[in-house]
Amino acid sequence: MARSKRYEFSKGTKREARHRSRDLCEAVGEVYGLPPGQRCNAPLSAGVEYDHYPAPATDKGSDTLENCVATCKTCHRFKTSSFDVPMQAKAKRVSDKHLGIRPHSKWASRPLGSGNNQRSATRPLIRKSEQV
Ligand SMILES: [Zn+2]
Incomplete structure (x- = not known):
């Protein structure tokens, strides 16, 4: 368990990512089950999740705004399952x-x-x- 420490986003980072997303899912491309280069844009009002991308959550310094993707639940679930x-x-x-x-x-x-x-x-x- 200790080897996979996760670098979670701070509240401020999440808030900024959410603001940046304009309440639309920021997930882009095949990693999230979308066509290459295409953004999901699903409304995040139904539920927002913050994904570490491209650096995994276990990477030191992955908890930056640049590595924070505000996604809908569908995209996050897809990436989690397909990456794991x-x-x-x-x-x-x-x-x-x-x-x-x-x-x-x-x-x-x-x-x-x-x-x-x-x-x-x-x-x-x-x-x-x-x-x-
Ligand atoms: Zn999405």
Whole structure:
């Protein structure tokens, strides 16, 4: 426990970050589950959290205003989970994608019963609707 001391923001720093945010979530980019370079801008009236970024809270001197990001709960939760277990999260996402393709290959392996005596069923049906 002692090795992971956290440098929490002071009240003043939080207040300044909140002021800087103009009450809109300051989270930006993929770290928070957003498109690269895009800011969340969710209203913070529903609940504000202060995230250490880019330096983690365990870094000495991470409790500065520059490293303080006023985020909504959704963004903070995303970053916490994806940063704590990045490998797991990634693996899960990949397997989900994989599973999503399965039904199609099952269909493709079935013989196409539309033709009478035409033997064109060997060609697998490839759908292009897999865009995520
Ligand atoms: Zn947000």
